[in-house]
Amino acid sequence: MSALPRVLPAPRGPHARRARRERALLLVPVLLLLGLVVGLPALRVVLLGFTRTELADGVRSVWAGLATHARTLHDGRFLSALRNTALFTGLSLLLEGTLGVALALLLHERFPGRGALRAAVLVPWALPTSVMALAWAWIFHDTFGMANDLLERLHLIGAPVAWLAQPGTAMAAVVIADAWKTTPFVALIVLAGLQGIPDEVHEAARVDGASAFQRLLRITLPLLVPSLVVALLFRAVQAWGAFDVVYVMTGGGPGGSTETLSLYAYQSYFRYLDFGYGAAVATQGMLLALALAALVVRLASRREEA
Numbered sequence: 001m002s003a004l005p006r007v008l009p010a011p012r013g014p015h016a017r018r019a020r021r022e023r024a025l026l027l028v029p030v031l032l033l034l035g036l037v038v039g040l041p042a043l044r045v046v047l048l049g050f051t052r053t054e055l056a057d058g059v060r061s062v063w064a065g066l067a068t069h070a071r072t073l074h075d076g077r078f079l080s081a082l083r084n085t086a087l088f089t090g091l092s093l094l095l096e097g098t099l100g101v102a103l104a105l106l107l108h109e110r111f112p113g114r115g116a117l118r119a120a121v122l123v124p125w126a127l128p129t130s131v132m133a134l135a136w137a138w139i140f141h142d143t144f145g146m147a148n149d150l151l152e153r154l155h156l157i158g159a160p161v162a163w164l165a166q167p168g169t170a171m172a173a174v175v176i177a178d179a180w181k182t183t184p185f186v187a188l189i190v191l192a193g194l195q196g197i198p199d200e201v202h203e204a205a206r207v208d209g210a211s212a213f214q215r216l217l218r219i220t221l222p223l224l225v226p227s228l229v230v231a232l233l234f235r236a237v238q239a240w241g242a243f244d245v246v247y248v249m250t251g252g253g254p255g256g257s258t259e260t261l262s263l264y265a266y267q268s269y270f271r272y273l274d275f276g277y278g279a280a281v282a283t284q285g286m287l288l289a290l291a292l293a294a295l296v297v298r299l300a301s302r303r304e305e306a
Contacts, residue, residue, distance in 0.1 A: 042286075045279045045282055045283060046279070046283050048061065048275060048276055048279035049068060049069065049276065049279040049280035049282070050063065050064060050065055050066070050068060050069075050276075050280075051063055051064055051068065051275075051276040051279075052068055052276050052277075053274050053275045053276045053277070055273065061275060064276065068276050068277055069280050069283075069284065071277060071280070072280065072281065077256065077259075077264065078261075078264065078281060080259065081256070081259045081260055081261050081263070081264040081281075082261060082288075084256075084257065084258060084260055085240060085242075085260045085261045085262075085285070087171065088171065088174065088175060088239060088242060088246075088258075088260060089236060089240050089292075091171075091172075091175045092175055092178050092179055092235070092239045092242075093232055093235060093236055093239065095175060095176075095179040095183075096179050096182055096183045096186045096232075096235055097186060097228065097231075097232055099179065099183045099186075099187075100183050100184075100185075100186025100187040100189075100190055100228075101186075101187075101190055101221075101224065101228065103121065103183060103184070103187040104186075104187045104188075104190035104191040104193075104194055105194070105216075105220075107121065107187065107191055108191060108194045108195070121184050122184050122188070123184075124180055124181045124183075124184055125181060125182065125184040125185050125188075127181065129181065129244045129248075130244050130248050132177065132180070132181050132245070133177060133244060133245040133247075133249050134248055134249075136173070136176070136177035136180070136249060137164065137248060137249045140163035140164055140173045140249075141163075141164075142160050142161065142162040142163065142164075142165065143160065145160075145163070147161075147163065148160040148161060148163075164249065164250055164253075165254050166254065167254060167255065167257035167258075168257075170254060170257055170258050171257060171258050173249065174245060174249055174250060174258055177245055177249060178239065178245050181245075182235060182238070182239075185231065185234075185235070186231040186232070186235060189228075189231035190224055190227050190228055190231060193223070193224050193226065193227025193228070194220070194224065196227075197219075197220065197223050197224075201219060201223075202215055202219065202220075205219055229296065229297075232296065233293055233296050233297065236289075236292055237289050237293055240261075240285070240288065240289045240292060241261075241285065241286075241289060242260055242262060243260065243262035243263055243266065246258055246259070246260055246262075246263055247263055247266075251263075252264075252267070261281060261282075261284075261285035261288075262282070262285060264281055265278045265279075265281040265282040266278070268281055269282075
């Protein structure tokens with residue numbers, strides 16, 4: 001067995017210190033830009049979440065401390081939006097992870113037209129979310145939608161279904177639309193991981209008598225876990241903050257069954273002019289997203305340590 005390559009120590013000395021200082025200086029403009037574009041607005045929202053909006057003598061914000069955040073604990077609509085967000089995120093990740101791995105395995109194979117298919121798969125991901133959501137809203141339309149027409153032709157339903165007017169089917173329709181758009185992103189990340197697996201590993205397993213299913217289950221999928229974790233980490237944060245697909249397709253209805261935290265924060269802020277509470281909802285949603293990301297990273301690191 002050949003010896004493992006030796007890890008070289010990091011360079012030291014005045015030249016190395018100067019190189020590190022130069023790299024740090026080159027990052028300063030980017031960090032300043034991010035601070036102005038992202039940091040200051042985020043800080044403004046966080047501080048606004050500790051205020052209470054009063055409309056008696058015009059619109060003004062009064063400092064309320066943690067009382068605004070504590071209000072969410074007794075807000076049934078907030079708890080419902082939290083439950084909807086968790087359900088939407090979980091279903092989206094499950095569907096996108098499964099389809100993304102299957103699509104990546106397909107695109108990794110060699111066949112005529114593979115390059116054109118890879119390019120075509122990226123089209124849903126490149127489309128603006130609002131345009132995609134509007135198209136899916138028409139697909140699930142109870143009278144003119146293609147979904148009902150196709151299912152009736154296949155004799156799977158006997159009468160048109162009002163997909164976006166029933167709580168269960170409305171959530172399913174939103175999840176399907178979101179998965180259709182973002183599955184290519186997961187497939188792209190997983191495909192990069194597939195291409196990083198040496199062919200010698202599969203060849204050795206094939207020589208040892210492992211079947212195609214055994215190679216997939218015991219070699220390919222375990223080696224794809226890091227790539228899949230990265231893809232699902234990005235998707236978990238994005239799905240938790242989903243707004244546009246829900247706003248366009250259902251507006252949070254019917255009866256608030258698809259209202260997410262982002263949509264509830266938007267409604268509180270712009271429709272009800274409750275700026276402090278809207279900021280508090282947005283802040284708590286952001287903190288929960290960070291906690292979700294930290295949980296995914298923690299579980300992935302524990303698996304690597306094991």
